[in-house]
Amino acid sequence: MSVKAIKPDSKIVLVIGGSGFVGRHLVEKLCSLGYTVRVFDLRTTFEHEKVTFYNGDLCNKQDLLKCMDNVDTVFHCATPSPLSNNKKVFLRVNVDGTKNVLDACFEKGVKNLILTSSASVVYSGSNIEHGDETLPYAKRPLDCYTQTKIQQEKLVLSANSESLKTIALRPHGIFGPRDPHMLPTTARLAAAGKTKFIIGKGINKVDFTYIDNVVYAHVLAAQQLQQKPEIAGNAYNITNNEPILFWEFMSRLLKGLGYAAPKYHLPYYFIYFLAFLVQIFVFIVSPFKTIRPTLTTMTVALAGTHHYYSCEKAASEFNYSPVVKLEDAIERTLQSVPELHNKHAKKVK
Numbered sequence: 001m002s003v004k005a006i007k008p009d010s011k012i013v014l015v016i017g018g019s020g021f022v023g024r025h026l027v028e029k030l031c032s033l034g035y036t037v038r039v040f041d042l043r044t045t046f047e048h049e050k051v052t053f054y055n056g057d058l059c060n061k062q063d064l065l066k067c068m069d070n071v072d073t074v075f076h077c078a079t080p081s082p083l084s085n086n087k088k089v090f091l092r093v094n095v096d097g098t099k100n101v102l103d104a105c106f107e108k109g110v111k112n113l114i115l116t117s118s119a120s121v122v123y124s125g126s127n128i129e130h131g132d133e134t135l136p137y138a139k140r141p142l143d144c145y146t147q148t149k150i151q152q153e154k155l156v157l158s159a160n161s162e163s164l165k166t167i168a169l170r171p172h173g174i175f176g177p178r179d180p181h182m183l184p185t186t187a188r189l190a191a192a193g194k195t196k197f198i199i200g201k202g203i204n205k206v207d208f209t210y211i212d213n214v215v216y217a218h219v220l221a222a223q224q225l226q227q228k229p230e231i232a233g234n235a236y237n238i239t240n241n242e243p244i245l246f247w248e249f250m251s252r253l254l255k256g257l258g259y260a261a262p263k264y265h266l267p268y269y270f271i272y273f274l275a276f277l278v279q280i281f282v283f284i285v286s287p288f289k290t291i292r293p294t295l296t297t298m299t300v301a302l303a304g305t306h307h308y309y310s311c312e313k314a315a316s317e318f319n320y321s322p323v324v325k326l327e328d329a330i331e332r333t334l335q336s337v338p339e340l341h342n343k344h345a346k347k348v349k
């Protein structure tokens, strides 16, 4: 089963957050398949002759209603930056904003809503090995991003109905060209000399998901929601199906960027406690100054524990399987970094 091209301009789709990393890759794929694509976002970050851009705030339902006439399917992939540290904004966008998206979908007769959720909605900092969708939502999420992603997913899945089919896709550790989070943060930390250390023993395995596989899953799910109503109302893990040692993956990126791989080990619980103290300090000064630390209990836990997931449910219920293997994905990602283009071009198959 693969994603299908459609009769050109026979279906109108809306990508909320379409100017972002996942959103833009999704928009480009949908256009290539013949969809009429609209983008709703706070900002416009690119031009495309086949795309109609609507600038607005999904927290303002009137803004949303303006772009939803005759829309068949909505892809909701808007979020404040996961590494920002603003609880109010997360609650406002991921929870109140998602309520607006659902209300607008019902008002405008949208048939399908695909939410880009996150595998971390079941992660509270303990090891997860081959975790499937039966795992409960994290009772104590490590940050307000994750807390609001849980609330968001619950809202979307409980809205599933005869008139609006909803589905939540849970990618994990998305990377690829134009990623604004993982690679740039890694490069910034490396440039500051902060990537000499391995947090913990370095034996924790994690999932990373190449952007083309995430986009493929979104289109596949959207194309099957109507034919397979049984998949509606469900959440599905979406990964590369190739769990890798976190520090091996990071070392590949760092060496690809021209930096040395981390080599000195730091005790995991010591760094976790340090991160906890940093967060207390950030909270104390927050009335006076907003600080966005990279060292948080969430990022330390992600760097020091197992967190990889099973995609068997997506494979069996809507035939998902990754279209780009991890090795190729890493090379393509490094090749996409302008200053590294020539160095990696020859390696890409």
Ligand SMILES: NC(=O)c1ccc[n+]([C@@H]2O[C@H](COP(=O)([O-])OP(=O)(O)OC[C@H]3O[C@@H](n4cnc5c(N)ncnc54)[C@H](O)[C@@H]3O)[C@@H](O)[C@H]2O)c1
Pocket (backbone or CB within 6 Å): 016, 017, 018, 019, 020, 021, 022, 023, 040, 041, 042, 043, 056, 057, 058, 059, 076, 077, 078, 079, 080, 081, 082, 093, 097, 116, 117, 118, 119, 149, 170, 171, 172, 173, 174, 175, 180, 181
């Ligand atoms: N990047 C990852 O590793 C990852 C992993 C799993 C899930 N996700 C999920 O994928 C989705 C996309 O993430 P991304 O990495 O592309 O993020 P991103 O920051 O690149 O894009 C998010 C987009 O949402 C827009 N947005 C934010 N607030 C808005 C508002 N109030 N109104 C309208 N638009 C608004 C932003 O302008 C931005 O263009 C998110 O739902 C995220 O939770 C991301």
Ligand SMILES: CC(C)CCC[C@@H](C)[C@H]1CC[C@H]2C3=C(CC[C@]12C)[C@@]1(C)CC[C@H](O)[C@@](C)(C(=O)O)[C@@H]1CC3
Pocket (backbone or CB within 6 Å): 082, 083, 117, 118, 119, 120, 171, 172, 173, 174, 181, 182, 185, 186, 189, 195, 250, 299, 302, 303
């Ligand atoms: C050498 C350094 C330790 C490198 C630091 C890399 C770090 C910036 C990334 C490593 C794992 C990434 C990650 C997300 C953001 C960037 C990292 C922390 C993530 C929190 C982004 C939001 C997603 O929804 C996420 C929670 C998910 O489940 O995919 C991400 C988890 C991994």
